[in-house]
Amino acid sequence: MRLLLAFAGCALAARLAHTPKANSSAATIPSHAYVQVETDPKGAIWPWRVFKSSPYTPPNMTITVNQGELADGFIFMTPANINLSAPAAEMDGGFIMTSDNEAVFALNTSGITDFRVQHYKGQPYLTYWSGYNTEGANVGHGYGQVNFVDSSYSNFSVNPDLGLNKLVTTPVANWSIDIHEHLVTPWNTLLVSAYNNTPWDLSPYGGPVDGWIADSLAVELDIETWEVLFKWVASEHVPLSESQLHINASAGIGTIASPWDWFHINAGEMVGSDYLINSRHCWSTYYVSGTNGSVQWRIQGVTGGDFGPLPADSTFSWQHYARAHNVTPTGMDLSVFDNHNTIAVNGTPSNGLVFHLELPPSTSYTPQLLRKIETPSEPIYADSQGDYIVELSNGNQLLGYGQIAITREYGPATDGSDLRWQAQFGGLNTVQSYRAFKHVWHATPAAWDPSLVVESGYAYVSWNGATEVEAWNVYVANSTSANGTLVGQAAKEGFETVFEVPAGAATLQVAAVQKGDEVRRSNTVHIGSVW
Ligand SMILES: *[C@@H]1O[C@H](CO)[C@@H](O)[C@H](O)[C@H]1NC(C)=O
Ligand SMILES: *[C@@H]1O[C@H](CO)[C@@H](O)[C@H](O)[C@H]1NC(C)=O
Ligand SMILES: *[C@@H]1O[C@H](CO)[C@@H](O)[C@H](O)[C@H]1NC(C)=O
Ligand SMILES: *[C@@H]1O[C@H](CO)[C@@H](O)[C@H](O)[C@H]1NC(C)=O
Ligand SMILES: *[C@@H]1O[C@H](CO)[C@@H](O)[C@H](O)[C@H]1NC(C)=O
Ligand SMILES: *[C@@H]1O[C@H](CO)[C@@H](O)[C@H](O)[C@H]1NC(C)=O
Ligand SMILES: *[C@@H]1O[C@H](CO)[C@@H](O)[C@H](O)[C@H]1NC(C)=O
Ligand SMILES: *[C@@H]1O[C@H](CO)[C@@H](O)[C@H](O)[C@H]1NC(C)=O
Numbered sequence: 001m002r003l004l005l006a007f008a009g010c011a012l013a014a015r016l017a018h019t020p021k022a023n024s025s026a027a028t029i030p031s032h033a034y035v036q037v038e039t040d041p042k043g044a045i046w047p048w049r050v051f052k053s054s055p056y057t058p059p060n061m062t063i064t065v066n067q068g069e070l071a072d073g074f075i076f077m078t079p080a081n082i083n084l085s086a087p088a089a090e091m092d093g094g095f096i097m098t099s100d101n102e103a104v105f106a107l108n109t110s111g112i113t114d115f116r117v118q119h120y121k122g123q124p125y126l127t128y129w130s131g132y133n134t135e136g137a138n139v140g141h142g143y144g145q146v147n148f149v150d151s152s153y154s155n156f157s158v159n160p161d162l163g164l165n166k167l168v169t170t171p172v173a174n175w176s177i178d179i180h181e182h183l184v185t186p187w188n189t190l191l192v193s194a195y196n197n198t199p200w201d202l203s204p205y206g207g208p209v210d211g212w213i214a215d216s217l218a219v220e221l222d223i224e225t226w227e228v229l230f231k232w233v234a235s236e237h238v239p240l241s242e243s244q245l246h247i248n249a250s251a252g253i254g255t256i257a258s259p260w261d262w263f264h265i266n267a268g269e270m271v272g273s274d275y276l277i278n279s280r281h282c283w284s285t286y287y288v289s290g291t292n293g294s295v296q297w298r299i300q301g302v303t304g305g306d307f308g309p310l311p312a313d314s315t316f317s318w319q320h321y322a323r324a325h326n327v328t329p330t331g332m333d334l335s336v337f338d339n340h341n342t343i344a345v346n347g348t349p350s351n352g353l354v355f356h357l358e359l360p361p362s363t364s365y366t367p368q369l370l371r372k373i374e375t376p377s378e379p380i381y382a383d384s385q386g387d388y389i390v391e392l393s394n395g396n397q398l399l400g401y402g403q404i405a406i407t408r409e410y411g412p413a414t415d416g417s418d419l420r421w422q423a424q425f426g427g428l429n430t431v432q433s434y435r436a437f438k439h440v441w442h443a444t445p446a447a448w449d450p451s452l453v454v455e456s457g458y459a460y461v462s463w464n465g466a467t468e469v470e471a472w473n474v475y476v477a478n479s480t481s482a483n484g485t486l487v488g489q490a491a492k493e494g495f496e497t498v499f500e501v502p503a504g505a506a507t508l509q510v511a512a513v514q515k516g517d518e519v520r521r522s523n524t525v526h527i528g529s530v531w
Contacts, residue, residue: 026489029474029502033102033494034460038090046079046405046426048090049103051496052460053451056106057091058495059431063101065422068411071392074104075407076437078115078128079426082403084135088430094128096441096465099409099421103495105443105465113142117439118184120223124441125150129182131175134168134195137258138214140251140384141195142179143172148223152446153465160226162219164196167256178265179434181218185270189229190221193265197256198235205240205262207247207254213240214252216265218277218288232275232293234263238286242300244317245281250342271324271332278322278336285322285334297361299334307357308366314353318342320402321387321435331358333370337388337399341381349379351416352388352399373397373416380404387435396420400436404428407436443467450512450522454501461510461522462496472497472510473518480506480526489513501527 037060039047047060059079075097079089094107094115107115107128115128131144143166145159162176178193185191194217202211213235220230243262245251251261267278273290283301288294298305301316310316316338325333334355340348352373358365373388385402392398395412405426411418425431443465450463450472461472469492475484484507490499492512501508508525511518 026473026486029488029490029499031472031490031493031497031499034496034498035494040090044086044427044430045088045090046431049495051462052455052498053453053462053496054106054464056093056103056108056464058095058097058103058106059089059091059425061097061101061423061425063099063421063423065408065419066099068418068420069394069396070099070409070421071394071396071398071438073393073438073440074098075423076115076117076439077400077407077425077433078112078435079405079431079433080111082430082432086430088427099423101423104441104467111142113179113434114182116435116437117441120148120184121188123150126441126443127182127184129177129179131177131179132168132172133179137252138167138261140261140264141193141214143168143175143195144177144179145175146177146182146190146192151441151443153443153448154446158190158221158223158226160221160228162194162196162217162228164194165198167197167259180266181268183269184223185220187270188223190223191268191270191275192219192221193217193268194219195261195265196233197259200235200240200254200260202247202254202260205243205247205254205260207260211254212256212259213254214259214261216263216279218265218268218275220270220275230275230290232277232288234265234277234279237288237293237295238263238279238282242279242282242284242298244283245342251281266320267322269323271327276322276324278319280318280320280339283317283319285319285336297359299355299357299361299367301336301338304363304367306361306363308363310355310367311369314355314369314372316340316353318384320385323390325354325390329359331356333357334367335371335388335390337386337402339382339384339386339402341383347381349374349376350382350386350401350404352390352397354390354414371414373399373410373414375408375416375419380406385432385434387437389437392438393440398436398438400433402434403432405431405433407433409438441467444514444519449520450510452508452510452522452525454508454525454527457501458498459501459508459510459525460496460498463512463520463522466512468514469512470515471513472499473513474499474502475509475511475521476502476505477507478504482506484509484524
């Protein structure tokens with residue numbers, strides 16, 4: 001019987017100058033995905049996966065529905081602890097996951113939001129917000145920066161000083177951009193949200209004369225120079241009386257210590273050279289002129305605003321992720337993630353809605369309901385956050401439930417009767433993911449190698465973020481001074497592939513194979529062998 005011991009400290013970071021062709025006659029080495037789930041004995045923390053070759057601990061999703069054709073791509077999410085004093089996610093960060101519960105990439109930065117793929121100048125990038133999330137009386141927004149990560153995982157950030165009054169000093173001194181929106185526009189600029197605290201006479205609204213508001217801004221930025229190209233300040237264009245969240249409710253009492261978050265911008269996009277801006281607390285989406293910032297029209301989730309009233313079974317409130325589709329001079333479709341709940345007012349299921357709007361608006365045109373996506377038998381009540389992606393690549397639809405750690409993929413049916421995939425990745429109301437996305441993503445890390453660990457006669461290999469690896473070529477030397485020889489190939493399985501160490505190995509190294517070619521070698525593990 002042989003006994004193999006791994007000396008972790010002996011791992012050598014060896015890299016080949018050349019990348020030889022794969023040995024197509026190499027023997028197949030049986031392999032499988034390493035699946036180890038850890039659980040918290042107290043049950044407070046959602047079950048998580050562990051690996052030998054990676055320190056990251058993605059959530060072990062509970063997949064309760066998985067049927068029918070799913071859209072291509074991976075799930076993107078940012079599981080985070082809702083109560084920072086009561087950890088509920090083993091790793092608070094960004095994850096790219098397959099729909100069958102395998103991690104693809106783990107990003108170890110806590111409190112990030114809006115992790116997704118966007119195209120900038122024709123190239124795909126991972127984009128996400130990182131920074132400081134406000135707490136206590138100012139909860140619900142943040143000050144941070146937007147990060148762009150290319151398909152080799154090198155990155156840059158966009159971090160302008162927007163001259164905001166943040167009412168907090170450390171650790172936000174260098175940050176301005178809010179958690180909610182970071183959308184690359186068709187003009188290769190970046191539309192972001194921001195929050196600025198401003199003195200305001202709040203006596204007409206039942207607040208102090210020398211009161212304060214947390215005002216909402218939409219800002220369009222040049223991605224390279226960080227120059228401000230357009231700045232829209234909600235209080236300059238929308239009467240505060242449109243707010244549906246009154247002073248003394250859960251969004252501030254209007255003092256400097258607790259400014260009134262009367263508007264709460266949480267989504268925006270460019271439509272031509274104009275802007276569509278969503279206000280959670282006004283229950284309204286505004287169409288704003290790109291020329292002068294004036295509100296051209298609003299749709300209000302109950303009254304209809306400048307349109308006729310919404311159909312009774314499709315009103316919306318506290319909504320997120322307003323997006324325009326099929327825009328013409330005479331109409332557009334508008335989608336929203338309709339939370340329909342706050343901590344104060346609960347009890348209506350959250351859902352995805354699409355309306356057709358006739359333009360220019362008129363109160364004689366009633367918004368027409370095109371889609372209402374929900375599962376009445378398993379309603380979800382999301383007090384905050386969430387998104388609704390109307391068109392995945394194959395016509396499927398994705399709903400992220402924000403404060404409720406569930407993501408659903410529906411087929412194209414307009415009523416949500418075709419639920420195809422559902423995953424839970426955290427405790428209800430203890431773990432949140434601000435938004436969820438599904439994207440195709442092809443990437444090969446430049447800055448880090450595949451990671452190989454040997455333990456008790458088995459080899460474990462992973463390469464965080466590498467999406468294209470098909471197999472691992474396995475190199476073995478029978479003495480620690482010899483160069484390794486290719487002895488076979490193990491198919492890549494899951495985030496971490498495990499295979500039995502070939503007999504007689506004194507050193508072990510693997511090489512990632514993509515499209516038949518070796519692209520990168522792992523560290524070399526020296527194996528102390530006793531025969
Ligand atoms: C290719 O693999 C075979 C079988 O494992 C081995 O005999 C041969 O030496 C390998 N060739 C090279 C160039 O490593
Ligand atoms: C993740 O980042 C935190 C904060 O920088 C650090 O303390 C922790 O060790 C990191 N975890 C891993 C697995 O690298
Ligand atoms: C991990 O997830 C899988 C797939 O959803 C599930 O079958 C398994 O029960 C989960 N394990 C734990 C401990 O939650
Ligand atoms: C957050 O968790 C801490 C520790 O368990 C608890 O004392 C506190 O009440 C929680 N806060 C909220 C708002 O639930
Ligand atoms: C981005 O770059 C910084 C160094 O500038 C690095 O610490 C960080 O890990 C990088 N993030 C990603 C996702 O590559
Ligand atoms: C960040 O802010 C601090 C404090 O205002 C300042 O000392 C530091 O130079 C700033 N860093 C950057 C990168 O702007
Ligand atoms: C809000 O609370 C403050 C302080 O508790 C109080 O003075 C004020 O009358 C309240 N306003 C409303 C509209 O309830
Ligand atoms: C603002 O610009 C729009 C066109 O985008 C125009 O229709 C409107 O009259 C302008 N309003 C003001 C106050 O200049």
